[in-house]
Amino acid sequence: MSAMTSVQRLTLAKGLNQGLRKAMEDDPKVVLMGEDVGKLGGVFRITEGLQKDFGEDRVIDTPLAESGIVGTAVGLALRGYRPVVEIQFDGFIYPAFDQIVSQVAKLHARSLGHLKLPMVIRVPFGGGIGAVEHHSESNEAYFAHTAGLRVVAVSDPADAYWMIQQAIRSDDPVMFYEPKRRYHERAEVELDEAAEAPLPLHRARVTREGTDVTLLAYGPTVKTCLQAAEAAAAEGKSLEVVDLRSLSPLDLDTITTSVKKTGRAVTVHEAATFLGMGAELAALVQRECFHHLEAPVLRVGGYNIPYPPSRFEEEFLPGLDRVLDAVDESLAY
Amino acid sequence: MTATATVRTQEGLSADKLRDAYRMMRTIREFEERLHTEFATGEIPGFVHLYAGEEASATGVCTHLDERDTIASTHRGHGHCIAKGVDVKGMMAEIYGKATGTCHGKGGSMHIADLAKGMLGANGIVGGGPPLICGTALAAKIQGTGGVSVAFFGDGASNQGTTLEAMNLASVWNLPAIFVAENNGYAESTASTWSVAADDIADRASGFGMPGVIVDGFDFFAVHEAAGEAIARARAGGGPTLIEVKFTRYFGHFEGDQQTYRADEVARAREELDCLKRFRARVTETGELSADDLDAIDAEIGQLVEESVVEAKAAPLPTEADLLTDVYINY
Ligand SMILES: Cc1ncc(C[n+]2csc(CCOP(=O)(O)OP(=O)(O)O)c2C)c(N)n1
Ligand SMILES: [Mg+2]
Numbered sequence: 001m002s003a004m005t006s007v008q009r010l011t012l013a014k015g016l017n018q019g020l021r022k023a024m025e026d027d028p029k030v031v032l033m034g035e036d037v038g039k040l041g042g043v044f045r046i047t048e049g050l051q052k053d054f055g056e057d058r059v060i061d062t063p064l065a066e067s068g069i070v071g072t073a074v075g076l077a078l079r080g081y082r083p084v085v086e087i088q089f090d091g092f093i094y095p096a097f098d099q100i101v102s103q104v105a106k107l108h109a110r111s112l113g114h115l116k117l118p119m120v121i122r123v124p125f126g127g128g129i130g131a132v133e134h135h136s137e138s139n140e141a142y143f144a145h146t147a148g149l150r151v152v153a154v155s156d157p158a159d160a161y162w163m164i165q166q167a168i169r170s171d172d173p174v175m176f177y178e179p180k181r182r183y184h185e186r187a188e189v190e191l192d193e194a195a196e197a198p199l200p201l202h203r204a205r206v207t208r209e210g211t212d213v214t215l216l217a218y219g220p221t222v223k224t225c226l227q228a229a230e231a232a233a234a235e236g237k238s239l240e241v242v243d244l245r246s247l248s249p250l251d252l253d254t255i256t257t258s259v260k261k262t263g264r265a266v267t268v269h270e271a272a273t274f275l276g277m278g279a280e281l282a283a284l285v286q287r288e289c290f291h292h293l294e295a296p297v298l299r300v301g302g303y304n305i306p307y308p309p310s311r312f313e314e315e316f317l318p319g320l321d322r323v324l325d326a327v328d329e330s331l332a333y
Numbered sequence: 334m335t336a337t338a339t340v341r342t343q344e345g346l347s348a349d350k351l352r353d354a355y356r357m358m359r360t361i362r363e364f365e366e367r368l369h370t371e372f373a374t375g376e377i378p379g380f381v382h383l384y385a386g387e388e389a390s391a392t393g394v395c396t397h398l399d400e401r402d403t404i405a406s407t408h409r410g411h412g413h414c415i416a417k418g419v420d421v422k423g424m425m426a427e428i429y430g431k432a433t434g435t436c437h438g439k440g441g442s443m444h445i446a447d448l449a450k451g452m453l454g455a456n457g458i459v460g461g462g463p464p465l466i467c468g469t470a471l472a473a474k475i476q477g478t479g480g481v482s483v484a485f486f487g488d489g490a491s492n493q494g495t496t497l498e499a500m501n502l503a504s505v506w507n508l509p510a511i512f513v514a515e516n517n518g519y520a521e522s523t524a525s526t527w528s529v530a531a532d533d534i535a536d537r538a539s540g541f542g543m544p545g546v547i548v549d550g551f552d553f554f555a556v557h558e559a560a561g562e563a564i565a566r567a568r569a570g571g572g573p574t575l576i577e578v579k580f581t582r583y584f585g586h587f588e589g590d591q592q593t594y595r596a597d598e599v600a601r602a603r604e605e606l607d608c609l610k611r612f613r614a615r616v617t618e619t620g621e622l623s624a625d626d627l628d629a630i631d632a633e634i635g636q637l638v639e640e641s642v643v644e645a646k647a648a649p650l651p652t653e654a655d656l657l658t659d660v661y662i663n664y
Contacts, residue, residue: 040522040594063492063528064459064520091457095494132379132441134457305660309441310378311430315653 006192013183015160016046016122018191020084022161023168024054027082030168033060033069034086034122043088044124044183066096070121074103077119082168089180090125091134097142104173105148116171120164125153126220126270127317128181130310137307138219138271143175144248144280151247152201153177155222157187159245162198170201177247179220204251206258210240213264213327216255216281218244221268221318228323239327247277255281256288263294264330268318273301295333298326346557351622354396354553356630358388358609360421361412363638365584368411368428371642372588378430379441384412386551386583386599389608390515391416393548393556394483394576397564401480403451403469405462407515408443409582410455413485419447425641431648438651439659459520460493462486463512467499470508470573481509481567489520491534500541500575509567511560512575515550517582522594535577543573550580551606554615580606 010018024030032047038061041048051059062069066087073083087093093100100121107115127136144151150172154160160178167174190196199205207222208229215225222243229239242258244250259265265285267278278299285297300318308316346354365385372381384391387409395404395416406413414424419435427434428442435445446454453469456462466482473480490496491514503510514534518525531537538545544563548555556578563574581602585592616622657663 035520036522043521061523063523063530064489065492065494067494092459094458095460130378132443132457134443135380303657304663305656308656309430309439309651311438311650312653312656315656 006195007188007190009186010157010161010189011184011186012154012157012160012178013044013046015157015189016164016178017048017050019161019164020047021050021053023165024050024058026165027168029080030082030084031058031060031076032084032086033062033073035062035064035069035088037061037086042086044180046122046178047086066092067099070096070099071103073119073121074099074107074117077117077173078107078115082118082120084120084122084168086122088124089131089135090123090137090139093121093123093139100143100149100175101146105146108172109148117173118168118171120167120174120176122176122178124180124183125177126179126181127307127313128220130313132310133307136313138269138302140175140177140247141271141276144277149173149175149248150202151175151177152245153179153219153247154245155179155182155219155243157185158189158198161189161191163201163245166198166201177219181220182223185223199245202246202249202251204245204254205243206240206254207243208239208241210238210262212238212262213266213330214240214242214258214262215266215268215323215327216242216244216278217268218247218277220270224319224323225268228320228327231320232324232327237327237331250281250284252284252288255285259285259289260292263292265289265293265297266300266323266326266330267297268300268323270302270317272304273299274304276301295330298330300326348621350396351616352626352630354392354557355609355612355616355622355627356634357392357396357416358553358612359630359634360637361385361388361391361415362609363634364411364415364421364425364641367638367642369584369588376646377428379443381428381442381588382409382586383582383584383588384409386581386602386607387515387517387578388412389553389556390513390550390578390580391485393553394485394511394513394560396557397561398451398481398483400451401473401478402482403453403466403480404483404485405453405465406455406485407462407487407490408455408457408459409487410445411442414445414447414452414455417447417452418450419445419452421637422641422644425638426645426648429645429648430650431645432651432655433644433648437655439655460486460490460495463490463496463499464502466510467502467506467508470503470510471506473509474506479568481511481564483511483513485513485515487520488514488516488518488525488529488534489523491516491537492528497537500537500543500573503573504542507570507572509570510573511563511567512573513560514575514577516577516579518598519582519586519595521586524594533577535575538575541575543575545575545577547577547579550578551602551608551611553608553612
C-alpha cells in the first residue's frame with residue numbers, strides 16, 4: 001500500500017515541528033515568532049531547523065517582551081499573515097494576558113465579525129519535567145473562560161502534527177496547549193490526509209472504549225487515564241477514555257454520548273480542580289445527562305496551591321492512584 | 334593581619350570593608366562553582382541559573398545597603414541574596430529543596446526570598462522585580478526612612494514592559510530607586526547587542542529623565558563607586574538612577590545549557606577580567622590587604638560552603654502536608 005510510506009514514527013515534539021513545517025510550506029503567510037525560536041529552535045526545539053529553511057522573515061526571533069510579541073502577531077494577522085507565537089513556558093504568558101484577553105479575543109466581535117484574526121499562540125503547559133512554579137502551570141481555563149478564543153490541547157504525536165496545521169488554518173485565534181512532559185513520547189503518525197482524514201480540530205475523541213465509567217481528559221492526563229483504564233481492566237472494570245482535544249468550544253456530543261452510555265464521569269486535569277475545566281464539564285454533564293447519571297461527576301486535578309517544588313510534583317499531579325480512587329468512588333456510589 | 338582599619342582607598346574603603354567585599358564576592362563564587370559541580374550529580378531539583386562572573390555587581394551595590402534598604406532580584410538570584418545578607422546555609426538547603434531552607438524548601442533556586450533581610454525575592458518571571466521596588470521605594474520616601482530600593486535585572490529583562498514602566502514610575506515619583514541592568518550579553522540564546530535597541534541599556538535613562546551610567550562589571554571598584562554615587566543621591570531625595578553593568582556569565586544560561594549560541598568568551602574573561610583576580614591584584618599591590626588576608630577568607634568561605642552542602646544534603650524534606658500550607662484556603 002502506498003499509504004504505508006507516509007507513516008512515520010514521531011515524538012510529539014517532532015510532530016509539532018513537522019506540522020509547522022508543512023503549514024509553512026503550504027501557506028507563505030504562515031510566520032513563527034517568539035523568544036529564541038529562530039537560531040536556537042526554541043527552548044524545547046519545536047521550531048528547530050525552520051529558520052534555516054524558511055528564513056528570518058518567517059521565523060522571527062523576538063526580544064523578551066510577551067505583551068509586545070502577541071500584539072505584533074495581532075497586527076500581522078490583520079494584514080493577512082498567519083502568525084504562530086511561541087510562549088516559552090506556560091507561566092510566561094501572563095505579561096501577554098492583556099493583549100490576549102483585551103485585543104486578540106475581542107477584535108472579531110468588536111468589528112461585528114468583519115475582522116478575522118488567524119493567529120495561534122502555542123503554550124507548552126503542565127508539569128512533570130522537574131521544573132518549578134511558572135514553568136509547570138496549567139492556565140487553560142483562563143482562556144477557555146474568555147469569549148473570542150478557541151482553546152485546544154494535544155495529547156499525542158498524530159494530533160500534534162494535524163492539530164497545529166488545523167489551528168493555523170483556522171481564521172480565529174487559537175490557544176494551542178502542548179503537554180511538555182509528553183514532548184518525547186513516540187507514536188506512528190499518518191502524514192497523508194488522503195490515507196486517513198484527521199479528526200476536525202474541535203472534536204473530542206473516544207481514545208479507549210469502555211462501559212463502566214467515562215474519564216474526561218486532555219493534554220498530559222490522557223495518557224494517565226489510558227494507564228488507569230489498563231489497570232482498571234485488570235480488576236474487571238471497563239473505563240472509557242475521552243480525549244477532549246478542544247476545550248473551547250467543547251464537543252458536547254461526544255462527551256454526553258459517552259457519559260449517557262456509562263452513567264458515570266470523572267474529569268482529570270493537572271490544573272486545580274477549583275474553577276478548572278472539570279467544573280464546567282461537571283455542570284454541563286449533569287444538565288445534559290441528568291437522568292443517565294448513576295453518580296455525581298467527580299473531579300481529579302491539582303490542588304489549589306502554587307505549583308509545588310519539583311520534588312513534590314508526583315504528589316501534586318493527578319496520577320493513576322488518584323484517578324482510580326475517583327473511579328472506585330464513582331462506582332461505589 | 335597586617336592591614337588596619339585606618340588604611341583607606343581612594344573610594345574611602347577601610348580594610349575591613351575591603352575584606353567584607355572580598356568575602357562577599359568569594360562567597361558567591363564558591364557557592365556557584367560548588368552548585369555547578371553538585372548540580373551535575375543530579376541531586377539538586379529544578380532549574381538553576383548561576384551568577385558566577387557577575388559577583389562584582391551584587392557586591393559593589395549591596396555593600397552600600399543596610400537594613401532600611403530592599404532589593405528585587407531575578408532568576409539568577411543567588412548572588413543578590415548572598416550580597417543582601419541572606420543566610421548561605423539556608424540558601425543551600427533551599428536549593429536542595431529541604432525543610433531547613435530559607436523558604437522551607439518550597440521555593441528553590443529561583444524563588445529564594447527573605448523579607449527580614451530586605452530581599453524581596455529571586456524571580457522566575459523576567460521583568461517581575463523592577464515594579465516591586467517602586468513600591469518599597471515609595472514607602473521609604475513617604476516614611477522618610479532614607480531607605481533605597483534596588484532592582485537587579487538582565488539585558489533581556491530590560492526589554493520587558495514592566496521594567497520600562499517601573500523606570501518611568503520611579504522618575505515620575507522621584508523615588509529612591511536604583512535600576513541595575515546586568516548586561517551579560519545574552520538573554521538565554523539572544524544576544525543583547527541585537528535585542529537592545531540602543532547602543533547601551535544605559536542610553537535609555539535619558540528617556541526616563543534619570544541619569545544613566547555604564548560600568549565595567551568585572552571591576553568591583555567601578556561598580557562600588559557608581560552605585561555609591563547613585564545611592565547617595567537617592568537617599569538625599571535626588572531620585573532614581575539606571576546603572577548598566579557589563580560582563581559575561583561564566584556558565585550556561587541554566588545548568589545543562591549547551592551554549593551553542595556563543596563562542597567561548599568565558600576562558601578569556603576568567604583569565605584576564607575576573608573580578609576576584611582583579612580585586613586581589615589591586616589590593617595586594619596597594620598593600621591594603623595581604624595575600625594571606627585573602628587566602629584566609631578563601632579558606633573560611635570554602636569551609637562555609639562545604640558545610641552548607643553537607644548540612645543541606647542531610648536535612649529533611651518538607652512533608653506533603655507542608656504543600657497545603659501558606660495558601661489562603663484549600664479546596
Ligand atoms: C516573562 C518571562 N518570559 C520568559 C522567561 C524565560 N526566561 C528565563 S530567563 C530568560 C532570559 C533572561 O535574560 P536576562 O534578563 O538577560 O537575564 P540573564 O539570564 O542573562 O541573567 C528568559 C527568556 C521568563 N522566565 N519570564
Ligand atoms: Mg542577560
